[in-house]
Amino acid sequence: MFESILQAGKMPKYSPLRASAHGSSKEKAPDPSSSCEASDEEEPFMRSLKGSHLSKPSWIRRHWRSILVHSTVSIVNILFFVVSTTGLVRSNDLQHATGPFKNTIRYHPQKFELHSTFKNDGTLNPQKPNNFNGPPRLELEEAWNHLQENDSIRVTLSELGQFATDDTIIQLNDDKGGYYTTVSVYHGLHCIERLHHYIYSDHYYPNLTQNEQFILKRHTEHCLDWLRHNPKPAALDWGNHQCVVWEDIENWMAERAFDPYEPGVLMHPRFGTK
Numbered sequence: 001m002f003e004s005i006l007q008a009g010k011m012p013k014y015s016p017l018r019a020s021a022h023g024s025s026k027e028k029a030p031d032p033s034s035s036c037e038a039s040d041e042e043e044p045f046m047r048s049l050k051g052s053h054l055s056k057p058s059w060i061r062r063h064w065r066s067i068l069v070h071s072t073v074s075i076v077n078i079l080f081f082v083v084s085t086t087g088l089v090r091s092n093d094l095q096h097a098t099g100p101f102k103n104t105i106r107y108h109p110q111k112f113e114l115h116s117t118f119k120n121d122g123t124l125n126p127q128k129p130n131n132f133n134g135p136p137r138l139e140l141e142e143a144w145n146h147l148q149e150n151d152s153i154r155v156t157l158s159e160l161g162q163f164a165t166d167d168t169i170i171q172l173n174d175d176k177g178g179y180y181t182t183v184s185v186y187h188g189l190h191c192i193e194r195l196h197h198y199i200y201s202d203h204y205y206p207n208l209t210q211n212e213q214f215i216l217k218r219h220t221e222h223c224l225d226w227l228r229h230n231p232k233p234a235a236l237d238w239g240n241h242q243c244v245v246w247e248d249i250e251n252w253m254a255e256r257a258f259d260p261y262e263p264g265v266l267m268h269p270r271f272g273t274k
Helices: 002-007 043-054 064-086 091-095 138-147 158-163 184-199 210-229 246-256
Strands: 107-111 153-155 179-181 234-237 240-244
Antiparallel strands (some): 107 240
């Protein structure tokens, strides 16, 4: 090791001792070019050595990734909040711009209540302010029936929009005329009710054969898949959303509702009334 240092010329240089006039040995005055100063060869090494001990990366340089991630997330959340609250962009507005809902759709902030349906002892939670959850009972059945009572409506040919040329649409054979349809939100409500029934299948679907159980499972899987694709309400923050005013939708549906089970009201799309 020492040999390699000597060969590389890294050993310090010292000035020789010279005898004074009195015969004593004294050190010569320091030479500015002596080894007390770094040689030309040593200078780069000494600078790098000093830098490794004295300079440290700044806090920003050490945490730049975390700063970048948090800043990006914050900016995205702020933009999403501004867009949702000011209504600058709403895909639903564009969807209904020329449809039958164009003069009906309004939005309002809605806070989702997310209380558990059951308490820890298995009884219904009194803080759950609706009758759409929990075990089968009269109040629940009445609530769901009322929610979906106007799901069958009539529309004009022009209101069918992209479905106007569909030859499977059922025409209504009564004095008001029109075409038999519904809106997708009621399909979603049906699917949610179907999932609730599936939870309590012993009550709603007792004594099914193996094939009937398969048909029920297939239908329920369809409902899950439909709900997965269904557009979600715009979330402002945890529990708060921008939702359509439901009362306006109910009133619009009620004005166009009819009973599809009334004899002779439905006309076969291909065979007519024959």
